[in-house]
Amino acid sequence: MAKNQEAAITYVLHNPKSPTETPIYGIVRFNNDRVKVATGWKVLPKNWNGATFDKSGKLIDQGKQRVRNVVAATNREAINMFLDGMETAVEGILTDLKANRVTITKEEVKRRVDLWRNPAPVRVAQNDLLAYAEDLLERKDSIKVKSGKSKGRKLSPGTIQRYRTTVNGLKDFQKVYPRKMAFADIDSVFYDALVDWLTYTRKYAQNNVSKYVENVKTFMQRAFDEGLHKNISYKAFGGMREESENIYLTENELETIYKLDLSGTPGMERVRDLFIIAAWTGFRFSDFSTLQPEHIKQDEEGNYIIEKRQQKTENKVYVPVFHYSTIEILEKYNFVPPRSISNQKTNDYLHDIAKLAGLNDRILKHQHKAGELKIKTESGWDKMSIGVEKWSLVTSHTARRSFATNMFKRRVPVFIIMECTGHKKEAEFRKYIKADSLEKTQMIRSYFPDAGRTKTLKIG
Structure with missing residues (x-):
């Protein structure tokens, strides 16, 4: 009995003229499209009841597309039973995709057929x-x-x-x-x-x-x-996290780093340039290290924008390129961002760069270790310490914290900064704000320019 030409799947041989066993493939048809899927079975072409054609190549009969009932085909029943099951499964897959209004693509059909062929193994339940x-x-x-x-x-x-x-x-x-x-x-x-x-x-x-x-x-x-x-x-089980005392770099410190002449050490210069881009865009290492020319676009007014899907979260962000240093760096490389190196090597270079920039302020970095509050030293952690110089704390992630903090200090609305950094929750974003108490009091004072000039500040 000839098969319906509109069947969801048609079985064909990889090499119909092969003298030895050849793989059986399925052709799944949908929406005037088709995709080839493996069955995992092989058969001798002479034992296969497939399509027949006339001398001109015109299809006469699609055939049963099954293994013939011959003595030599010892695995006939197993193969034909599998092909029957696969045909039913494919029809069910296509019906399910249509019923659930899922876009039917070659990739999705192949994925579901492969999953039917190779289902996840049934696990033995563990009680440990x-x-x-x-x-x-x-x-x-x-x-x-x-x-x-x-x-x-x-x-x-x-x-x-x-x-x-x-x-x-x-x-x-x-x-x-x-x-x-x-x-x-x-x-x-x-x-x-x-x-x-x-x-x-x-x-x-x-x-x-x-x-x-x-x-x-x-x-x-x-x-x-x-x-x-x-x-x-x-x-x-209680949450035990404590807020990390990480640093950020001020705009003046970033400017000092940008102005360093590193032309004699091209590797260090590329690291510095990528760091500056990150410090004015808020990118993580995984994002600024994979920056490509295709990510850099221009709007109708000619302003540059970086459009990139974040690797960690897969969120797409649109970040304006607004700081002169970032634009100059992109122009220096003809808008082909410099290639990156490993995160660890990047951090090693950043320590050297920050040291050259004279970031020598002593920082007291606290952390609970072994159940006690310790202070970072040049060789580890101790109960007492004069702190460490700021350059030793600069890492690739310092750029992202610097962007968030400097934009916050410039009073850019938090929701706009979050659009650039890709944060969805304000509580998570605020962990990036590293302005200290003195800086925050100065921000408050800036809202009341006459405060301090009179003995009493009248509000309202």
Whole structure:
């Protein structure tokens, strides 16, 4: 019986004249388009009931598109059963896409057919936190972010690495922790023991300890959502993050860095130039290091704009190129941004650059480590310190904090700055504002220019 020419999938052979087995492929047709998909099966062409053509090449009969019922075709039933199932699956996939008003593309059809052919393996349910977390890493390519601005996306490489670090830490903790990590036993006793071990044995900074706790809560929440346990004690695990005392560079300091003559060291000059671009656009390293000519555009009035999708969040931002130094740098490179180097090497260069710029002010940087408030020293952390020179604290991310803080000091509305930085929550954005208390009081005073000239300030 000839097949309907309008069938959702047609099966063809890779090489119909092959003397040996050749792959069977499926051609899926939709919306006057088509996509080729693999079946994973092979057959001898002489055992295949396929299409027939006349001498001119005109199609006479599409044939059954199945393996013939011949003794030599020992796997006939298995192949034909698979092809029947695939045909039904393809029809269901196309129907589902249409019913849910999903744009039918070659990529989406192929993805869904491949998923039908190679379904995710059924996991053996785990009742142990560590075993589950390890299993989660095994499934990293198939799981999605469950909440927040990245909901529905694949886990980023950075997130996977943080999970892996936490899993490795839990493995070491298990060696000294007397209880098993069964889901039912992830309680306040476990929490206190883990925090103490990270704080006093590993001597981690408080924010680092907090990252471990946050990841444990994520593992527990995922397992809860998958129906693997009913323990909600983890929800009470406290947030431990403290605000980092990171620096920013003032506009004058950025100007000093920009004016440095680094022509004798081209590598250092390129790092400086990219840093200045970032300091006046608010880009992260992952964004300014991947800046391409295609990202630089002009509006109707000839003003330059950088249009870029952020690598970390995938948010698209539009940032005006307004500072003269940024425009001069782009012109210097004929609007082909200089190539970047690694983040670590960039930071090494930035220390040297900031030192050349004379950023020698002493900074007292505090942080809780090993359960105590410590101050950064030139060799580490201690209870007492005269601080460290500012140049030693400059990193690629200092540029982003500098942009946010300097725009805030210029009284640019917060929501406009956030449009440039890509922040969605004001609370997260405000962590980037590094103006100190004195600078903030001066900003307040600037709203009342007559204050101090009279004994009494009359308001209203």
